Each structure stands twice: as structure tokens, then as C-alpha cells.
Amino acid sequence: MKTSRLHGPRDMRLEDVPEPMINQDEVLIRVRAMGICGSDLHMYTGERPLTYPRILGHEFAGDIVKVGDNASHLRIGQRVTAEPNFWCGKCVYCQAGRENLCVNRVGLAVNVDGCQAEYVKVPAGFVWPLPDKMTYTQGALVEPLMVSLHAIKRSHAQLGDTVTIVGCGTIGLMALLCAKAAGVRVLAVDVIPDKLDLARRLGADEVINGHESDPVEAVKQATNGLGSDIVIESAGSPGAVELALDVVRQAGRIVLIGLMNKPAQLLPIAVARRELEIFGSFIYHAGEFASAIHLIATGQVDVLPLVGLTTDLAGAQEAYEQLLGGKAVKGIITI
Numbered sequence: 001m002k003t004s005r006l007h008g009p010r011d012m013r014l015e016d017v018p019e020p021m022i023n024q025d026e027v028l029i030r031v032r033a034m035g036i037c038g039s040d041l042h043m044y045t046g047e048r049p050l051t052y053p054r055i056l057g058h059e060f061a062g063d064i065v066k067v068g069d070n071a072s073h074l075r076i077g078q079r080v081t082a083e084p085n086f087w088c089g090k091c092v093y094c095q096a097g098r099e100n101l102c103v104n105r106v107g108l109a110v111n112v113d114g115c116q117a118e119y120v121k122v123p124a125g126f127v128w129p130l131p132d133k134m135t136y137t138q139g140a141l142v143e144p145l146m147v148s149l150h151a152i153k154r155s156h157a158q159l160g161d162t163v164t165i166v167g168c169g170t171i172g173l174m175a176l177l178c179a180k181a182a183g184v185r186v187l188a189v190d191v192i193p194d195k196l197d198l199a200r201r202l203g204a205d206e207v208i209n210g211h212e213s214d215p216v217e218a219v220k221q222a223t224n225g226l227g228s229d230i231v232i233e234s235a236g237s238p239g240a241v242e243l244a245l246d247v248v249r250q251a252g253r254i255v256l257i258g259l260m261n262k263p264a265q266l267l268p269i270a271v272a273r274r275e276l277e278i279f280g281s282f283i284y285h286a287g288e289f290a291s292a293i294h295l296i297a298t299g300q301v302d303v304l305p306l307v308g309l310t311t312d313l314a315g316a317q318e319a320y321e322q323l324l325g326g327k328a329v330k331g332i333i334t335i
Helices: 038-045 136-140 142-155 170-181 193-201 215-222 238-247 268-272 289-297 313-324
Strands: 002-008 011-016 026-036 059-067 079-082 119-123 127-129 162-166 185-190 206-209 228-233 248-256 277-280 307-311 330-334
Touching: 002 313, 011 313, 026 136, 026 313, 038 313, 059 119, 059 136, 059 142, 079 136, 127 289, 136 142, 136 330, 142 170, 142 228, 142 248, 142 289, 162 170, 162 238, 170 185, 170 193, 170 228, 185 193, 185 215, 193 206, 206 215, 215 238, 228 238, 238 248, 307 313, 313 330
Parallel strands: 162 185, 162 228, 185 206, 228 248, 248 277, 307 330
Antiparallel strands: 002 011, 026 059, 026 119, 026 330, 059 079, 079 127
């Protein structure tokens, strides 16, 4: 099969490799569309260490072409997507319904080869059929939408709340879509005009350019001086975390979804005296994929405007470079 495989930092090569062999509990999927995620970019640059060579990619949709003996609930020819994080179902976290924290979790591209290839194998229990009216590109965007939907669920946002999104990349913009679907007011903060323009088109009630105005004052002006009920930090930078603490109201909630490994400053007294709640949000729980598929299939959220770059396997490396350079919010590889 053809793949564009990573052999080292920024060294992606178009090549032929053997087709994956499935066991009785797996299915083989012919990949049709794959989304390039921020974590893929971190792996591509070497910021996130890997063993090489490695096939990247974990957001995808395609057609089942082989079915293991124990996967009789699925059939050849079905159009599907799949959860790319495979939890054990047996550890203390899985048993408590917190599968995203599974101590034995195996991730596509992280621990095993991913979907940036003609074929990928997936345990049958993590496969989700797609409605006929959903395109492969929409199917490839189910996984990142679920990440954002999980964060909104963690925030306990409800009608009447004001939610401020700090960072308008893919996950931040999808959080915006989920928040609007929940009927809440959304303020979007970023420093890149094109991202803010897209946020406005996706339904943001107000957009704030942090380079052109003081975002703290802007949020307070938009909230009668109180601050935002909820802040979703999706930029993954220390400054964004610190801004979240500055713009949230007393007794407000902050959800940290941006993954970073740098320290951010936090004054414990500012959290304690204001009775703030700070939540982490990591991927999603088992079975939540159904919610994201439903939102897209019913038209409650439109994820397609996020796609600003489409290419094939031969153009994969150039697509990664363009995304790193800020040429688009979301890139799709069609295979």
C-alpha cells in the first residue's frame, strides 16, 4: 500500500509498505480522507518523540474492506470512522467510565502506525458507521469535533452562559461550534485575523484580536464588567492559560484543552478567593463518538468551513509545512 511515512523530524517519504494484517477482532479500512491534527504536526517536527519510521494520522474515514471473525456486526463496504484511542476496558479508569485515562491506552500514530496510508487496521469495537449523507471529509472531522464536544461537556455550559474561547485553531473553533449548538453566547479570542474572521463566520457573537485591543477589558465590557462564565483555553500556550484566569468571572469555570508542556503562572490566592473551578479535558469518553456524528449528520454543526487545505499522499509533507506556517486551520489528505 502507499503511504507518506515519517522517517525523522520533517522527513516524510512517499513509499510502498505491506498492507496491515488483521486479527479476528479487527477490521481493515480503506482510508478515503484523513485530517492533519495539531498532534501530528508536533510529531512531524520532532517536538513529540516517536520511534521511526512511523505512519502518522488518527482522524479519518473510509470503507471496510476486511472483517475479522469476531467482528460480525460490521460488514465489508460500510463507510466508517473510528475512535483512534484504544482503551483496555479493564483498568480502574475504564471500569469507572473514564476510558480516556486508561493506563493501557494505545493510540493510532502514537503507539502504532496511523491512517496516513491507503489502509489502516482498527479493533472492531472502536469502529463507527457513518450515515449515508455524511462525506468522508466530514467523517474524518468527527474525532476532533468529539475532543471539543467533550470539553464543552466538561464545562457544564448551559443556556444563558457566556463562553470565551481562547485560541481559534481547529479545536477552539470546533468548541465554538459545540457551544453555539448548546445555545450559549460565545466570545472568540485570538491574534490572527483570518482565524477570527472564520470564528465570526462560524457564529461567534464577538471576536477579540489580542494584538489590537486588551482582551481582558474587551471581555469585561462584553459581560457587564463581570468576566466570562466559562473560558475554554485551546491555544496551548502559557499566555493563554494566564489570560483565561484574567477573563473568567468569580465562581467561573476554566477548561484547559490546549496540550502544552510549558509552565504557566498561577496565583493560588486568585483561584481560592474567587472560587474558580479549573478542569482538564483530554480526548473523550467511550461511546461519545455517536454525539459528534449526530451533530454533523443533522446539520447542527458545519465543520467543513474549517478545511482550508486539501491534498493527496504525495503532497502530505508540503501540507504539513503549510499548516505549520499558518496557511490554513485544517488540512485534509484524500487517499
